Amino acid sequence: MADTPPLKIVQGTALNEQQKKDLLHRLARVEGQLRGVQKLIAKxxxxxxxxxxxxxxxxxxxxxxxxxVTLLTSAVVTHAEKAETTEEAIASTRRLASLLEKFA
Structure with missing residues (x-):
């Protein structure tokens, strides 16, 4: 199986570069764990x-x-830091809170 090339991290306002790298690292570990589970099942x-x-x-x-949880907490921090007004920060926090309610 060939190694996949590293993902290109796009600059944007959703998450900063370090937050994206952290999440990608965490998901790579989960991917490794799942491969290990597949091997355990096969054996x-x-x-x-x-x-x-x-x-x-x-x-x-x-x-x-x-x-x-890391995704949502990172997004809360990033969106609050980039908000230009208190109202923007509150609206962003409410959107993220609704994601937590919907998917957690």
Whole structure:
């Protein structure tokens, strides 16, 4: 399997470059965990192997959940810093809070 080239980080107002790098790093770790889970499943031979699979699935799920929280907290900080008025900051925070309610 060939390695994929690194993603080009686009400059914008959603997240800053460091926040994007952090999230991409976290997701790469989750991707590695999932590959490990796939290997464990393929090699599972006895009932005890299922416990190892479940443990690794749980770890991957928690890592993905943590990435989600990092995404939203980073967005709150970035949007608040870039808001030109208090009203803009409040509106942005409300939009992000609705994402949290919708997807968390």
């Amino acid at each position: 599972a031979a006895v009932p005890a192997d299922c416990e190892a699979v479940a443990q690794q699935m749980s770890a991957a799920r928690k890592a993905l959940d943590r990435s989600f």
